[in-house]
Amino acid sequence: MNLDAFKPKFFATSTKGENAELLVDLNSEYRDRRKDAVKRVIANMTVGKDVSSLFPQVVKNMQTEDLEMKKLVYLYLMNYAKSNPDLVILAVNTFVKDTDHPNPLIRALAIRTMGCIRVDKILDHLCEPLRKCLQDDNPYVRKTAAICVAKLWDLDQERAVENGFVTTLQDLISDSTPMVVANAVVALAEMQESSASKDVFVVNVSIMNKMLAALNECTEWGQIAILTSLAEYRPLDSKEAENICERVIPRLQHANGSVVLSAIRVLMMFLRYIKNDEFIKGLIKKMSPPLVSLLASAPEVQYVSLRNINLILQKRPDILQNDVRVFFCKYNDPPYVKREKLEIMIKLCNDRNVEQILSELKEYASEVDVDFVRKAVRAIGRCAIMIDEASERCVNVLLDLINTKVNYVVQEAIIVIKDIFRKYPKRYEAIIPTLCENLDSLDEPEAKGSLIWIIGEYAERIENADELIENFLESFLEENSQVQLQLLTATVKLFLKKPSQSQEIVHRVLQTATQEIDNPDTRDRAYVYWRLLSTDPQAAKAVVLSEKPPISVESGSSKISPGLMDELINNISTLASVYHKPPTAFMGKKAFSADAVRKAAVEDAKDEEQITGEDGAATAGSAAPKNAMADLLDLDFGSSEPAYTSPPVSSSKPTSSGPNYSADLFDMSSDMSSGGVFGGMAGMNAANGAQQQQQQSFGVMSPTNNSNQFGDLAGLGGFGQPAQQQQQQKPAPSSQSSTVNDLLDLF
C-alpha cells in the first residue's frame, strides 16, 4: 500500500464532524473507500481519540477477504469490545467462520483475536472453535491455539477445565513441532501459577524428557520458556541432576543473553542437588565466561545481568575470581551500569587485586558525575575496611582526594574516614589535623557529624578540641538533628576526657538542648547525659567512652539473608533478581490491603531477624539489649550494629538522616541493592503503608513510652555498674524509643 498518499489524511487534525464523515465512508459502497476509512479510524485510535461510537459500522467491514483490512478491524475489536460488550455479538459469526477459513493465517488470526476479547459473551462461542484449532493440521494454528487456552483460563478457569482444554494442552507437549511444544509449556506454566490445586502442570520425568528433546529445536524464546519450566523439576538424585545439567550446558553458548541466563538459573538451582564436587567445580568454571560475555550486550541487558551477577557472586563467591578487570567502568557506560559495576568490583576485591581496584576508584573519583564520584569514594572506604593490609593505601588515596578540595569529594572522604577510624582505632590519628583543616567546607549533615564524631572520639589527642567543638556549637540550634546528636555526644566525651577545659561548654550545651530544642530525640538524649553526669560520672564514662563493637563491611551494603538468597536464585533473570526482592514484595495486587501490608512488614522483620541472629551471635550477646545500649553508647554510626528493631521504618527511606542512618553508611545505593531487608524502590509501596501504620500506633504510644524511659533512668543513676544493669533492665522501652526516634527523624 502506498502509505505516503494517505498519510496526510490519517492524522488530519480533528474537525467536528470527523466521526460523522467516517461513518459515511465506512458505509460506502466502494471497497477502497471503506478500507481507507477503517485506516483512519485506527489512526485516530492510535493518537488516543475516541472512535468507539463507530463500533457497528467498523464491525460490518470485518467480513472481507482483504487480510490487511481484516487485521485492522480485529485490532479495533480488541480495543473497543470492552466498551461495547453488547455489540460484540455482531462479530462472533465472522470470527467462527474465520476459524474455519482455508488459510491457516486467518484461522490463527481469528482464534488469537477472539482470545483477546475479554468479554463474557464471546466465551460462549470460543470453546468450539478453540477445540478445532487445537487439533488443526497446521502447526501455526496449533501454536496460536495453545496460547489461547491460557487466555481462556485467565477469564474462566472452570470452563477451560470442563472443556478438556487443560488435558489437550498437556498432550501438546508431545507435539512434533517444537514451537507448539514451547507455547504449550508457556501456557501451562502460566496456568499452573494461578491454579488453586497446582496440578495443571507438574513437571515429572516424562514431561522433563519431552521438554529436553524440544529444547534443541526451539526458537530462542521457546528455549527460554522450556528452560524456565525445566527448573520446576525436582531431580531424584545427584546423578540425575548432573545429567540434566549436561543437557543444559550447551545453551550457555547461545547468542541470546536471556537463554544464557535462563540456563544459568537451571544450573544454579540444580547445583543444590549435586553432590559430586568435581562436577560442581567444572560447572562453576563453565558459568564464568558466559556471564562475562553478557557485558557485551546492550546497556539495559547489561544492567539486568550485573544485578544477577551480583547475586550469583554472593551465592558462589568462587565464581569470576580472576575477572575483576572486566567490571572496570568505561567512560561512556550509562550511570546505572557504572553503579552496578562498582558494587561488583567491591565484591571481588581481595588482597591480590586491591591495588588495581584502588587506582581505578581514584580515577572514578575525579570524574564529573557527582553521584558516581561519591560512590567511588565510599567504595574506597569499603576496601579499607575489608582488607586490613590495604587500609593504609586507602587512607592515602583518601587524603589525596581531600587535597583536591573539591567540596563533595572532601565531605564524602571524611564520612568514609570516620568508618576507617572505627575499624582501626588509633591507627591513623595522625591525619586528624588534615581533616580539621577542612572544617569550614563541610555543609552536609553526615559529613559534619562524622568530623564531630572524630573530634569527640579523639578529644584527648586534639589540642584545640574544645575550640573546634565550640566553633560548631555556635550554630547548634540551626543544625540538623543528626549533627545536634553528634555534637551533644562529642561535647560529653570532651568533658569526660578533659573536664577542666570544658565544664562550661558541656553545661551550656545540655542546657540549650534540654530547654530550647523541641526534637524529643535530641532533648531526651541531653537529659540522659545530664542525669548520668550529675549522678555518677564514673558510670557516664563507662557508658559514653566504652569500646564500640567492630564495624564490618557487609552490614552497610547488600547483605541478603540465606532464605531470601535462595528465593532470589530461584528467580534469576526475573525482576525479583533485579530488585533483589522476593516477588511478593512488588507483585501486583491492585492495591495493598491492610493485611498485606502487615504481612509484608512481618516478613521484613523476619528477614531482619535472621541477619540479626547471625551477626548477633558473632558479636556475642543478644541483639535487643545491645540495641537498647546503642543510643547511650554513642553508636549512631554503628553500622555493625545489627539490631534495628524497626526494619520497615528505618529501611523504607534509606537516605533518611537520623541516628540510624548508619544502615546506609557504606552505600548510598543500598536502597536498590539491599533487597528485602532494607526496602528500596520496589518495597516503597508496602513499606510506606507499614510506616504509616506504625507511625500511628507509635504516635499513641510515645508519650507513655517517654515517661517510662524517664522512670527507668531515674532509677538508673543509683546503680553501681550502670552499663550492665542497663543491658538487663532497659531493653524494651529504649528499643521502642529508638523506633520512635526513627519515626521522628523520618517525618
Next chain:
Amino acid sequence: MASAVSAIFILDLKGKVLISRNYRGDIPMSAVEKFLPLVLEAEEDSQAPAPCFTDDGINYLYIRHNNLFLLAITRKNSNATTVMLFLHTIAEVLTEYFKELEEESIRDNFVIIYELLDEMMDFGYPQTTESKILQEYITQDAYKLEVQVRPPMAVTNAVSWRSEGIRYRKNEVFLDVVESVNLLVNANGNVLRSEILGAVKMKVFLSGMPELRLGLNDKVMFESTGRSPTKGKSIEMEDVKFHQCVRLSKFENDRTISFIPPDGEFDLMTYRLNTQVKPLIWVEALVENYTGSRVEYLIRAKAQFKRRSSANNVEIHIPVPEDADTPKFRSGIGSVQYVPEKACVIWKIKQFQGGKEFSMRAHFGLPSVKNLEDADKRPPMSIKFEIPYFTTSGIQVRYLKIQERSGYAALPWVRYITQNGDYQMRMPDSIKASKMAPI
C-alpha cells in the same frame, strides 16, 4: 515465573505515546502516563534511573532507541532479560522494515507496526521475531499480492530461520572474520583491560536447504570444553556464542560447527578473548597547560603490529578543553581537524604501516578566566582503525563444506579484519606550566 508482558508502548522523549499494544488487558493503559514523570523523578534524586523499576504494583521496563522509548509494563515477576532483549528485537525488526525507526516512520507505518506487534508477541509472550521470515507474510505492499499470504513453514519449523524454496542463480557464501579490540589504558600507560570480541559474519546466497559445516584451525581452542589446549601458542577463546541455527549439542559433543544458515546476512558466531596482546595502536599524550593562556599537546602514535600489515582509516580523537580556541597543528602525517562541538581534535591517518611511529603537535589558546565547573571533565582519547587481512586471535577458516540435495557447487569467500572496539586511553594529567611563556 510467567514472563508475560502486559503491554508495549513506543513513546517519544516527551512521554507521548506514538503507538501501543495491549496484550493482556490487566493494566489500565493510562499507567503509561506515570512513566516519564517517574523516570524524571528518579533522575532528580541524582539516582541514575535504572532501566526497570516498579511503582504501585506495576513494573516498567524500557530501552532508549534514537529519540524513542520502547516500554513494556507488567504486573508479574517477568523475565527481565527476556523483556529487555525483546524490546531491542522490536527496535531491530522495525529498523529493518523502515530503515530508520523514529517518530516519522512510526506515524507513516502504523498499520504494519500493529501487524508486527500482533505477530511478534501473543498474550505477552514473544513469538516469531525473525525479521526475514516476518517479511514473507507481513509486507508493506500486501495489497499487490494476487494470492493471499499464508504463514511460511519456517514460522513453526525446527528451522524457523529459513524458508523453503530459495533460489539463486549463482550460489555464494561470504565469510567475514571481524575482530574488535576493546582496550582501556590508564594515564600511566598501564593496560587495564584488553579484550577482543570476534565475530564470524556470513552473507549467504544459497539455494534450497543447504547443510553447512565450518572448520576452524586447531589453534583455536575452546576453553569451555575442558580440554586444556596443548602447550604452545594456542589462543584460548573465553566464550563462544552461536547463532541459533548452529546445533549446540553437536558442538558440545565433537566440536563441529554444523548448521542450516538463514538467508542473507547474520552473525554465525561471536567469541571473546581475554589474552593480553600488545595494544595494536599505542598513543601517548603530553599535555602542557599554561593556565589562563594556552595549552599544548604532543601526541605520539605507534603501530605495534607486523610491518607487512597496515591500519587503514586511523582516527585518533584527543579531547581538549571546551573553551579552547585558535587551534594550530603540526603533524608528520595525515590531517588534523578541530571539532569544537565535541571538544576534541581528530587526527586522521589514511594508512598507518606496522612498526611506524608518528607525532603531532597541537596548540590552543585558552580564555584567561576559567570556569571551574568544567575543570574536571576528562574524557579519554579514543582511537579508530581497521587492519585488513589480520586477526589478533589467529583464527583461520580451514574449510566450509556446503551440501545441498541438488548438489550445486558453491564458493565460499573469506576475509579477515581487525578493528577498534571500545578503544580508549585515558589522558594524563597536564603538566602545569606556571610561567607565561611567549607564544
